[in-house]
Amino acid sequence: MTVSEWLAKGESYLARRRVPEPRANAEFLMAETLSVGRLTAVAQGGRELTARESHRYWSWIKERGTRRPLAYLLGHQPFLGLRIEVTKDSLVPRPETEELVIECERLLKSARIAAPKILEIGTGTGCIAIALAQLLPSATVFATDLSQSALDLAQKNALAHHVSGRVRFVREDVFSGQRRPGGWADLLVSNPPYIPTGELDRLEPEVQAEPRLALDGGKDGLDAVRAIVSAAPKLLNAGGILALEIGSEQGPAALKLFQAASFEGVQIKRDAQGCERFAFGVLPARGGA
Numbered sequence: 001m002t003v004s005e006w007l008a009k010g011e012s013y014l015a016r017r018r019v020p021e022p023r024a025n026a027e028f029l030m031a032e033t034l035s036v037g038r039l040t041a042v043a044q045g046g047r048e049l050t051a052r053e054s055h056r057y058w059s060w061i062k063e064r065g066t067r068r069p070l071a072y073l074l075g076h077q078p079f080l081g082l083r084i085e086v087t088k089d090s091l092v093p094r095p096e097t098e099e100l101v102i103e104c105e106r107l108l109k110s111a112r113i114a115a116p117k118i119l120e121i122g123t124g125t126g127c128i129a130i131a132l133a134q135l136l137p138s139a140t141v142f143a144t145d146l147s148q149s150a151l152d153l154a155q156k157n158a159l160a161h162h163v164s165g166r167v168r169f170v171r172e173d174v175f176s177g178q179r180r181p182g183g184w185a186d187l188l189v190s191n192p193p194y195i196p197t198g199e200l201d202r203l204e205p206e207v208q209a210e211p212r213l214a215l216d217g218g219k220d221g222l223d224a225v226r227a228i229v230s231a232a233p234k235l236l237n238a239g240g241i242l243a244l245e246i247g248s249e250q251g252p253a254a255l256k257l258f259q260a261a262s263f264e265g266v267q268i269k270r271d272a273q274g275c276e277r278f279a280f281g282v283l284p285a286r287g288g289a
């Protein structure tokens with residue numbers, strides 16, 4: 001059978017199993033089978049697959065049909081043009097988190113800090129820390145997570161993208177208080193777990209396959225957000241920026257938390273889908289507000 005025929009067969013198999021975007025999924029798996037880009041794979045429509053390629057492609061299609069996340073099958077996910085390795089121990093980086101990184105880059109550049117110091121809480125694959133280190137070549141990044149397997153993966157990703165000299169990964173529990181000296185960071189950024197516990201069972205099967213530690217934000221989804229916002233004034237320099245990704249219903253609560261922790265210029269921003277998704281604030285000078 002040709003590439004085109006396998007693509008059609010894969011698409012219809014995935015569609016019957018209610019996999020979202022079945023055609024795109026079949027194309028990505030074909031591209032991985034042929035070790036080429038997606039467009040190149042599609043352009044080779046008339047090429048016959050070898051027995052080995054057909055076997056590989058069809059095993060992946062069948063596995064994707066069980067709703068295992070595409071990124072876990074491929075073993076990687078693009079993030080701001082970087083190939084980020086992912087495993088079942090890490091959240092799959094999302095497009096809205098790319099928007100968070102771009103906004104952080106913009107805020108740090110407009111603050112004109114020569115060599116910004118960045119703290120990331122809950123680094124997962126390391127995508128935020130690594131992308132920021134690449135976008136801001138004079139920055140140093142300190143990134144934490146509770147999951148050692150996520151930290152090992154993040155370290156591997158940092159090495160692959162040549163920023164391991166400027167990004168340090170440390171195992172730390174956001175709920176156990178920060179042991180580092182305070183007043184260190186110019187930016188504290190986090191995409192914390194923010195899904196309310198009661199909603200986890202209703203998520204798409206692909207999301208349920210991701211680590212619960214990366215998703216579960218407690219009863220109202222705000223446990224980690226509260227811990228980060230309350231620790232932030234001790235961790236940031238005066239004028240430092242707190243930037244969080246939040247759930248689409250959490251804007252009003254995040255606004256109150258930021259204001260209660262004395263942040264100024266607090267803004268809740270929407271993502272490209274139009275959902276409230278990010279909270280930003282600036283720590284005033286000591287003794288201010």
Ligand SMILES: C[S@@+](CC[C@H](N)C(=O)[O-])C[C@H]1O[C@@H](n2cnc3c(N)ncnc32)[C@H](O)[C@@H]1O
Nearest residue numbers: 093122123124145146147173174191192193214
């Ligand atoms: C939503 S994921 C974000 C991962 C990555 N930064 C991203 O944006 O794709 C949240 C991360 O927080 C970590 N995490 C969960 N609870 C934590 C805790 N108590 N202390 C530190 N990190 C925690 C999880 O292991 C996970 O990697």
